[in-house]
Amino acid sequence: MKLRLRDLTAQFALLPTWAIVVFAYIGTIAWSIRISLSSSRILPSDDFVGLKSYYRLFSTDRWIISVQNVAIFGVIFIIGALVIGFLLAVMLDQRIKGESLFRTIFLYPYAMSFVVTGLAWQWILNPSLGLQQMMHNLGWESFTFDWLARGDRAIYLVAFAGIWQASGLVMAILLAGLRGIDEDLWKAARIDGIPTWRVYLHIVIPLLAGMFATALVLLATAVVKVYDLVVAMTGGGPGVSTEVPAKFVIDYLFNRQNIALATAASTVMFIAVLVVLTPLLYHQYIIGRRRAAA
């Protein structure tokens, strides 16, 4: 009886949270999906036109390019940030002098917004202002680095700028993990004569799995919502070559006055995230129950 009362109080205390979840999250998602099936333009309308906006979406070159770009960006950004972040963490873990100084320097980019990162790299990489021009001024006339002005290469530079910013965060997370590894493990490995790189590869990395997962989730959310970096660095250009889905949604929502198409695009993004997330959640749920059972 007592327990039940406590349950009730707990449920009651959770009511505001439930209200927020139902109305602010689930409600708005349902509303967006509903709008995407209508013929809304600047204002929401109540009619029903089926999947018309979705047909248009997938026959729009810019959307296809956006999806390809977010895939390219995502793979390079996540792998790049994890690898570089890990290497930085390992280096700092060697008990070097001035560690805190380096830690601050490496983490510093993360304290900046993507807009600042984007603008700074845009200036550095602009062929007529930045690096290339500097090399020309120094006398190296044949030096060319014009990727930012090339539609087929610019997205890699965007990913590079993203890595530059996010590696420090990955480093901080993994460094904390490395510090948590038992010293005895290292001693044992040394006695057994295992080379250091193998210890990292086969013992340390598996031990850091949780830390890697945390970093991965943070990086993955950054990939899905990448918008400001692109706006500041390339504006989606040259042409539409560095467009991303989030920018597509914003442009059609506010600028191009087609909220049906914008919500259709955001619904597709939502489904894509669900598709990735569901097996993960399911996996965790199963494991959690098994552990609870054991």
Added chain:
Amino acid sequence: MRLSHHLALLGTALVCLATPVQAAEKAEVLHWWTSGSESAAVNEFKKAFTAAGGEWTDAAVAGGGGETARAVGVNRIIGGNPTTAMQFNTSQQFYELIDKGLLQPLDAVAAKDNWAKVVNPVVLGAVTRNGHIYAVPVNIHSNNWLWFSPAALKKAGVEAPKTWDDFFTDLDALKKAGIIPLAQSGDSWTQQLTFFDVLLGAGGTELYLKIMKDHDVNAVKSPEFKKVADILSKMRDYLDEGMQGRQWNQAISLVISGQAGFNFMGDWAKGEVVVAGKVPGVDVGCIPGLGKSSYWIGGDVFVFPKQKDPNALKAQELLAHVMLSPEVQVAFNNKKGSAPVRADVDTSSMDACGKAGLQLLASGAFVPGSDMLIAPDTDGSIHDLIGTFFTDKSKTSADLVDGFAKIISNL
């Protein structure tokens, strides 16, 4: 000390009591004019409205293209708390609000002030829907100017162009002289502007109207349009690498300083020329549409959302009246760098470029801007197409024709 303090307070209270309760016409005006020259211009409206007995509340939302301001305004209309007046571009941006019955018709003011006679027919047409007038057009901008640097052309040993063939001769000479031939911004709206300048200049107003107004796909597939696409295609060889990330004002600055030969930009570029201490038409040359000259009309309007308060209508009608009165039109547009929408006002204070534009307007060689003829959605598709074409040289002029035909046939 304390006594004087109390006295001061008492005095303030008395002044407050003494102020007669005025039935001032209150107006909250939403706009995106926040740059130096723009806010000076909008201040002219405010001054005139206050002088006419109104009370102006400024609701400025920054952001050059006005997307943020429009989003705020539309949200307030939907939320049931609309501003008294709200800015839009002279375009189809507010047509849906009209169709949903959210905007106040202005037929009474328009009839009283005789708009039909004095206001330029194209802009008046753009604010008229189903026979009713729904907005006050306040200015006319022309988008299709070709700006050039006389100093750069002299250095390259060529004259200002009269035809498109001349233009390419000049570009070649500039390239040889080591000057950026054509300064172009990387923003897709400026690339689209360049495209329309070529369409109007090389294709002419008739072709432009056939495509943009009548949505005639055959016109897109005509040899005339192919010529336009070919010119645009050839132009790509004269752009520099710095295009990406360059803003429109940086592009015109290159022409002003003589580092570049040409730049396609609207008449608002004049603002930059003047700020740099140069004289438009002398230090920086202007051609109102190369080849077939014409005036491509754009501009701004104010709409008046329907209000719950019946008194608000009075303020709206007063504001509409004030904005279009001849003196205010001159004062506002001189600061804004645009042309007045009325043909019956004194324009002697305008510079050479502005006067050339007015001549075209008077001669009837004008067309409505593209966003008056197509929805923002379609406009966006054209942006993407032109932007891609400009930056991806593997796209041929035939690809451009196909892509454009696809957009037009979907209308």
